[in-house]
Amino acid sequence: MDRLAKCPANYVPLTPLTFIKRASMVYSNRTSVICDGVRFNWRQTYDRCCRLAYSLRSLNIVKNDVVSVLAPNVPALYEMHFAVPMAGAVLNAMNTRLDAKNIATILIHSEAKIFFVDYEYVPIASEALRLLVARLERTSNSTEYAMPLVIVIDDINKPTGVRLGKLEYEQLIRHGNPRYPGEDLEDEWDAIALNYTSGTTSDPKGVVYSHRGAFLSTMSLIQGWEMGTEPVYLWSLPMFHCNGWTFTWGVAARGGTNVCIRNTTAGNMYKSISNHKVTHMCCAPVVFNILLEAKPHERREITTTVNILTGGAPPPSALLEKMEDLGFHIMHAYGLTEATGPALVCEWQSKWNHLPRDQQARLKARQGVSILTLADVDVKNKDTMESVPHDGTTMGEIVLRGSSIMKGYLKDENETAKAFQKGWFFTGDVGVIHPDGYLEIKDRSKDVIISGGENISSVELESVLFKHPAVLEAAVVAMPHPRWGESPCAFVVLKNTVSTSESKIMAYCQKHMPKFMVPKKVEFVKELPKTGTGKVLKVELRKLAKTLRISENTNNKRSEKEVDQTRYHQDEDHHQEKVMAMSRL
């Protein structure tokens, strides 16, 4: 058995690049990319990728070089998902909500050789490059990193002429060789992408994906979401989020159509859905609100089922129901940048069809079951490394193992070693396993509130608050408590039309949760501090909570009007600086 050797016919490195070559052969005439008036088929998209890859080589890009891009969901960014690795290089798709300082930091850290900039982002990119020059001047050691070559991506529909440096993306396409087959991939462990993440607290970390991991994760997600033939995929999720949760590659694997939109506005989304008969889209639950709150002139009727894969935060049941009423079919996924996107999907069971809708929504809000390319998912006591019982209540840290987990953090041995311990990747998320084997996240491990020795899941508490008719948004963090050590403090954004009071909310909580979980303080705010991707910045709320006084069960009548908005707004600038690519999906 052991004497049968690997050969080029039976051992080919796994890579998502297979998908585009195959698409050019078997789906050649099908529409690959639509962006306003521009349309390509798969033969053309492959042709453009070959040309771009060839041009990158001509620009001295070699294996393991980083190519950074700052662009919204335009065809160029899609093409780079194939062309950059075809040239042997590593794609770094940047979060477009980064500030100039963070962009500069990432360019230096990744040692990007080329920096593609969408024309709309030329101002912030220029600022970032100025900061970069200044920093390079400060650090005398100039051999370490040279300035990247800057290439603008002009509007593909209506070229604007905006430039930063001499080159424009379409020049690279024009001068490329459509018959360039790409570099041979020697090892599927080679890097394909670099995605920066910071979560909400720490410094940016560069998550490196291998070709193998990207291939496997893509395969799993097509399968886990049951994306059938001829999908029409709307790019409502930024491609810079874990490479569009792998669907940049996945749509090519299915020979589907990518509908690119520059901005995730209600108008753009409804128009695309209606014009192109969109079948699939991914987004964070925050996008549900955009769709639900669309103005009448922006709306279109949804005539066919639109499948949504959502993640980043558990979707509140009320939102789920409203979305499904509109004709959207929602699947919930859980993942992290480090897991190459979704690692769990909440696979629907037909027996749940007969349950009341609120119960269905509750089941759907769970994170679910592991995708097929993960070797193992478990919830463990971090100290003893014992698995929690499948009882739906015992909490532990969610740990993952498998070939779709990142290679590690670029140039960060410490953080890499911290993430990989005892044979597992530690997610930093706290969850339970239900008797049916479905996993549910209770909190980020750092967001768990420990009150008098009891673990309180802030997520669980928030989900109760969400059901209160006056509550639009809610976030719960720990605040210091003289008796219990910590106690929950709820920050609540109220709906415009409904009024309530702190004591009413507290009374409501007392009715719907164990006493020890009831917030000892409810603070009304106009909005919650969030990252650019819509994640609540709990680190900011915790700072705020430290400055508040415990209310307990006082009959505090302070209404939402009395909320101290000033304090919150003072902190806002500071938040903005911390806004980075999210770590959770």
Place this chain on the structure above:
Amino acid sequence: MDRLAKCPANYVPLTPLTFIKRASMVYSNRTSVICDGVRFNWRQTYDRCCRLAYSLRSLNIVKNDVVSVLAPNVPALYEMHFAVPMAGAVLNAMNTRLDAKNIATILIHSEAKIFFVDYEYVPIASEALRLLVARLERTSNSTEYAMPLVIVIDDINKPTGVRLGKLEYEQLIRHGNPRYPGEDLEDEWDAIALNYTSGTTSDPKGVVYSHRGAFLSTMSLIQGWEMGTEPVYLWSLPMFHCNGWTFTWGVAARGGTNVCIRNTTAGNMYKSISNHKVTHMCCAPVVFNILLEAKPHERREITTTVNILTGGAPPPSALLEKMEDLGFHIMHAYGLTEATGPALVCEWQSKWNHLPRDQQARLKARQGVSILTLADVDVKNKDTMESVPHDGTTMGEIVLRGSSIMKGYLKDENETAKAFQKGWFFTGDVGVIHPDGYLEIKDRSKDVIISGGENISSVELESVLFKHPAVLEAAVVAMPHPRWGESPCAFVVLKNTVSTSESKIMAYCQKHMPKFMVPKKVEFVKELPKTGTGKVLKVELRKLAKTLRISENTNNKRSEKEVDQTRYHQDEDHHQEKVMAMSRL
């Protein structure tokens, strides 16, 4: 990038064993296996696999040992697909239609350490063991191979007490350890299965699969067939056929239900479909006839869509239409044992829904597009290695490349080297690529008829004959021709109710194909010589054709009654000896 090392958290060998462990966690209470009165859920099936794997180790099975099984589609054979590799061993599921001599040959060639025998197969297994003893005695070198340990698999529903040796399957389950986690898989390139194939001409060859190949092929086929959640899979395809075209592992991956039947009778199939609401089944087109010709008392109404994946031979359009009328939804696949089952699937395109049904059937009969884990499929001129144009007419040999191709042939360096040439696996099948990128097989390369320098596809000619209202079955082979070198000779089985003549068939052919393709001889036979798996033994027909006289356009009035059945029947015993596991699906 290169400094980020593999570790147990981010690099786990790919293996289908992941699927059963996962199923036991996330689908624990769902029904895994049904066999008449016996039912297991996934926790139980995993428990039984762990026990069996433990018992195999107790019986001194170690890494790379071969465990052979001769059994129909019973739960034991299903469980062995996981338990045997969990013990580090290699599963050899034997074709139950083999004769004693072939069984003995395989036991010796594979050096099987354990030989599991279903109670129904005890007589033939005993005979095989007698032959084995005799052969071992003849070859003095007794150190090379010792007799395998024989273990009977009794009927799980109604134990019969039939034994061959001391052990019975359920004893191994009982005495096993349900907490045995299985051996650590060190390398995904390690062997998982050994499937013997002979095609229709040559000696048996032992095709070895790796864990990696089995995993990837399983992933691709779930995806290519779009097998959704909670499938109910009917085992109409023998599990010994490329491990059930990988669905032994695939059903576990989907947490589906395996409906096991001992015999593929119309009654068994209809009953299972109706009782268990079967959603998926695989079979050769020959099974369509069984379903279509069911007696009224065997039939059940098909109330939900039953998806069929078919392969082995292109399904005739007429059969396809009739099957779809009954409520079956058919997808056509093409593969080989060497490709770990299906390598191409005929992915349906929605625009074809508007075509006339015969045209739909014609499109569906094509072999289609590559599965996602194949790196490359092409049709090439074997001499120049140039790809054929996508014109639907230029023929070439179908070649494959990818990680789901076999490791090679066990102990057969010559055949392995012949199969893997110039970086490709040569299928020995001749095909074309259509302008839409879909591949269609025209023939086995050895079945192509070369007449006056023209290549004639026997398959193409057969498909024309099939459309003749009097024709039930047809097979075309080359016969020697004094002028053209070779010319086509058609063997035809007529329907009982219709009569025709050789000249009428020839006249029909002249109307429906180019003149050079028209058979120079039409021979009526009562049945076609076939392998145990329903493949026409063309090698036998070629022998027969050599003895026939060319008719050309003579007005030969000999009716089907005059067919020389004797000659055919004389050869039958000889055929039976050659019947082996098929090479094509």
